[in-house]
Amino acid sequence: MPSSVPTITFIGGGPRSAGILERLTANKPGLFDGPLAIHIVEPHEPGSGRIWRYDQSPGLLLNSTAADVTMFTDGSVACAGPPVKGPGLAAWAAGVLDGSIRDVPPLEPHILEQLRTLTPASFPSRQLQGKYLEWFFRHAVAGLGPDAEVTVHRDTATAVEHSQLPDGGARYSVRLSSGTMLEAGLVVYSLGHTDSQTEPESARLADFAARHGGFHAAPSYTADVGYSAIAPGQDVLVSGMGLAFVDLLVLLFEGRGGHFENRPDGGLDYVPSGAEPRLWAGSRRGVPYHSKISSTLRGEPVGALRYFTAAAVESLLEAHEELDFRAQLWPLVAKDAGYAYYRELFTGYPERVRGGWDEFSARFDALDWYSREREDLVAAAIPDPALRLDLEALDQPFSGCAFADHAAVQRSVVSYIERDLNLRTSPDHSETLALFSALLRVYMELGRLVPQERLNSRSQQAVHGWWHGFFSFVDSGPPPHRLHETLALHRVGLLQFLGPGMWVRPDEASGRFVAGSFQSPVVVDAPAYIEARLPPPSVARSANPALADLHDAGWGTEQLLLTSDGPHSTGKLLVSSSHEVLAPDGGRQVGLFAVGPWTSGWGAGAFARPGTNAAPFRENDALARRLLTELAAPSAAHPGTGHPTSSHLLSL
Template identity: 30%
Template sequence: MEGQAVHNPTDEVLNVAIVGTGPRGISVFERIAANLTAEPEPRDVRIWLIDAVELGAGRIWQTDQETCFLMNTVVGEISMFSGVFDRAPCRPGAGLSFQQWLRSQPDPALSGLGHDDYAPRYAYGRYLRYVYDSVVGGMSGLGDVVEVVGTTTSLREVDSRYELSVSTADGELTVPADAVVITTGHAPAVLSGHQSELAEFARARPELRYLSGDSAADLELSSIAPGAVVGVVGLGLSFYDILMSFTVGRGGRFKEGPDGAMFYVPSGNEPRVVAGSRSGLPIRSRGRNQKGVTSRAAPKFLTSAAVGRLRERNVRQRGNPALDFERDVLPLLRAEVNYVYYTTQARTQHGPDRVEAVAAELRALGPDPVGWREVAQRHGLTDVAPLDLDQLSRPLRGQRFDSGADLVAEVRRVLLADIAAARRGNVDSPLKAALDAIRDSREALRHAVDFGGLEPRSHRADFLGRFASRTSPLFTGPPLERTAQFLALIDAGVLEVVGPDVAHGGDAELGRFFLESPVVEGSRKHCDVLIDSRIPTAGLLRNTDPLMRQLVGERMAAGFVHGDADEKFETGALHITPAERRVITAHGRPHRAVYGLGIPTEGACWFTQIGNGRPGVHTSFTRDADVVALSVLRRAKSNAF
């Protein structure tokens, strides 16, 4: 890090501060550098790169995390360069994809990973560092790069510029900036009321521990004693990281038996885990990848054009372009999912000729499901009912279990079917292909949802309250081996499932935590360690990041409040402009050049947790970065600062 910054009012250098150097920060840095390279006479630039944990990787992708934590995106679909490798030295705008970089690694466990394999999370952190270093090198001759490891505590307007205060190991640093890009990613959230009660329950009993609201890499898991009973709330991706840390991370091994089934060989260092969630099941497996990077299916019904037509209709009928998610958008998505489901059933049951006939008839009927079942029956799909996303997300709903053994039997049935479907792949399995259609429709969903595109009530209750929370676990899950490992750990006695609609709290009489399911007889389990593995978006209301707290407290930023005459609700997202992603103050004025991107904007935008681009494909991840980079450079040219 350079010494204490001194601001020279006559300095003609454009100072740009990027706060947070995980994937989003790197993407903006890369696009600024690439655009500067393309200019015949680029402006002198000084880029300040600021991160509280690890420059070029950030907190979530830090490079020293446990090797057993896996990504949930196949390596062949990942690149952080905005352009493909052209055999020239890697530079801003063109470089190695993640898979190409992995092939160059000396560790055979990394270099041997294929297109459809899943890499450890630390390896992606190392790749991010590689991209980051390549872009830093690419800035040679374009401008200076100043690297700062520290926590940004404040951002204020001073005359015609901004000043950031950064707390570093060497003291307080003041960073002058003409433009500031906030890409701080996930921040721990202030504990909720119930979480605070549980934390207090543990503080009053030294033998108990309560952990919550952070990634597995930042939880103190290694200090939990072997044999301790650990309750885990939530069965998502973070749960799997915790489970792997307690097992593989402690010397346990998964093996395959003669019948092909996976089993677990304990090391003896494992704690005993009891776990539950709202659905009672772990997040479902991703289908084995059978698609190339550019072979994503183009949506047939839920398209940006269709969203635009719905808005025009609503303006004509009600004078308001906002959409009702349940009425306007969800029927198109259901049609998308079932179109892929029926056509894949036709192909797998009757061959490619039949699929063309079924597809043509379904497209001719349009998204209204009336008549679809008749088409399916006419083409020999008599036993194929349309998919019910709600039922798929909550297959245990409405059931009661007389014992834990009955619950485990049903969980095993559901998960074995899920593993079988995942093994068939996201092209050949009708179920996994259909669920993958939701991923392929995310761009159009964003057009419908982002920046207040839905009616406030529908956004809060229909989209966030029902669809996003229930449906995301169906298409954002881990590789299928994780589900097989889940069952193997149940068989080994290391893991016990509690059931759906799990309740958890402190049992004052026994002085221990508990988990229980209201639909499983005798399900209450007591534990001395309780981990809430759910990672909520901190938002502005519960954010522990000092920068966010200062911006809101001094009204330099505001949350995006989605409202109309009937309802208003706080989304918790930074309020930003749609066109340039400029942060909007509490007074409703966009900053000259303060930008927000990624997780801090979740709520104004949807699914901002994506942490990579795709090789050779101009995805929204790269477009978002380019929007910010171009805005910074254009405003500098026009003196709009």
């Protein structure tokens, strides 16, 4: 293409970049006419990227069913661009098998076997999801038309340089680790989950382990950590019981040759290989994330949110300069969650309640969630206290508990997991699904309804911290069978629970890590310690060279919140509501955009459930339209670039 062709360079080519490409495809006919050059800088396979790459354990699964995964912006999405129909993961798998989807490279035998056994309710492997994402990327590229050219650079971006244009715009050069320079009018940082340099405390623990011949794994993506130094039979402390913990169990047990067997009574046993360690696991809550739900609703559909609405938020914004999430927004969220939960109880299980739904809901409407009157209404209508929704107890299940000994901790955690599985997999407790659905709606709507800049600093911390953690704990847990496997590992003695409020410290006298719980007298020690969680975001200490350069060059800055203790950095890159990179003085960096969990935006995944007006699709559409509008302006026709021989070229 001529060097004057408008050019976009994406730093990162995973599923989020693929989603933006699809929106560029959909919006281009109405917003941009003429040739276009797009560069994708991605060291892994484009579409799947690092997290969903094929080169990982086949035992690692999605925590979503095949029916709940799509990359297509369907008609439910409230966006300016046109919706595009396309297969979600389940339909794509069926299409590959029946030949209706043909543009798929030959698949490995075990992937083909997964396709044959896949159902909409299956939890697919990440390897299979990666194949879907790679197909989607190629599909999006093919839709751009003959006047667009996409070049994939299997390389890593290390820096971005820019020069000012006479009209006030900018021209950028993206430096790759191979030494190649790519020129672009617009640059989009779309990197997904990135690593950070080791935090000082984790570095101190790693040094301790090295000096004493032990093992320490700092927070990281579990699939990228090497665990070969952990010996069979070795005791290992594990902090964190979320999704990284579930992955760890897969890698250290089935990944070392053990296997699970179904018992005649329907239970599950683990048969060790002899190569496994013994884990001692704890966390702040002391229990794993809640299981995904397999029940279906019995009662009336819940419908749209009733209290946390655009009108309610607008009313608050008119009355207050700044909003407080916990004081003003959370009560509306909680009431919507309660409304959905109790509606399912009343309309699906009338034998479990007193009175009718119409009478209850009319009275519920008029009461604040945090009011004695609402509590009295629920107590009178729901005879069984165990069926009354207590969101604080849900968030902190062992709050106020003092465990007498190790056995008490084990009984309590096991009982909690068993009850969770019963509530979420039994057909007789679909009220948990109604709660799940309401919280998911709120999670998807929060960024659309509430301008982030109108939240006070305390609330921005709460949204990115407590609210995200609570939502993940309740709605973003593992497949049910993973919790059955957790219990089986416990029964065979290879997994012990430390309980809530876990603490860990290095002991120089013994050369071992020591751990316990603030709510239990039990103290254990081990030569190995794994921090099973992702590292917190930090642009200043990013292990990604392009992000580190963005910060070090002074073009981007971390988001600062003013707290009672002074300025506090969230570690996230400060971006505008339009995903523009903002300079330390708050000015926008013309032509630089960033999207992903490491930015100060509301944060959304790369894919979502079909038909849910999903936040990532709304964001992708808005960003794609912004990029096309910028390119369509006469001043945006900045030089493109040639095509180095080290790149994989897709010419359309």
